[in-house]
Amino acid sequence: MNQAHIHLLLNHIPVILPGIGLLIMLGGYFLKSEIVKRTAYSIFILGAIVAIPVLLTGDGAEEIVEKMPGIDKQFIKNHEHVADTFAILCYFLGGFSLIGLWASWKRKTFSNLIGFATIVFSLVVLVFAKETGTTGGEIRHTEIRSQNVNSTITIPNDGKDKD
Numbered sequence: 198m199n200q201a202h203i204h205l206l207l208n209h210i211p212v213i214l215p216g217i218g219l220l221i222m223l224g225g226y227f228l229k230s231e232i233v234k235r236t237a238y239s240i241f242i243l244g245a246i247v248a249i250p251v252l253l254t255g256d257g258a259e260e261i262v263e264k265m266p267g268i269d270k271q272f273i274k275n276h277e278h279v280a281d282t283f284a285i286l287c288y289f290l291g292g293f294s295l296i297g298l299w300a301s302w303k304r305k306t307f308s309n310l311i312g313f314a315t316i317v318f319s320l321v322v323l324v325f326a327k328e329t330g331t332t333g334g335e336i337r338h339t340e341i342r343s344q345n346v347n348s349t350i351t352i353p354n355d356g357k358d359k360d
Contacts, residue, residue, distance in 0.1 A: 199261060200257025200258050200261070201261040204254040204258035205258070207254070208251050208333065210243075210251070211244045211251055211287050212327075212329060213326075214241070214243060214244030214247070215287070215323050216323055218241045219237070219323065221236055221237040222312065222316055224237075225237055226312065231308075235301050238297045239294075241293075241315070241319065242291045242294050242295060244291065245291020246291065248283075248284045252280065252281070252284045255280060259273055262336060268336065272335045272336045276329070276332035276333045279325065279329050279332050280329045282325055283326060283328070283329040286318075286321065286322045286325050287322060290318055290319060293311070293314070296311060297311040297315050
């Protein structure tokens, strides 16, 4: 198993977990349940932890993939730039969630404020998660590249025109 394999194995986890954490956090506020909110914080923390090996295996995956035929290095560079920002935001969300988890556990008066701030910040993280996933997919999946979208449909002529 090489770094590209590990990268591909783990890379969806930090992209998906902020959305799951957000839904659970909203559920915690709707149900007025600190246990549910703590679960959301734990999910955000898990996303940040998994983002570490994903980022660390990115360069190794790049070395393998850029040698493959048909790979445009610009797509790799775009993904790398967005992924670096996304990873940093994941780490902040995880760290912020540690504080939120502690505040909830200790029943601090500012616990609710941290929860709301975590919801807002997770929305920012989700924007970068989407962009990171898209730019990563564009490296190998030509069908999702915006510049390859053709608005006209060409139907091949089989020589049987009926005029």
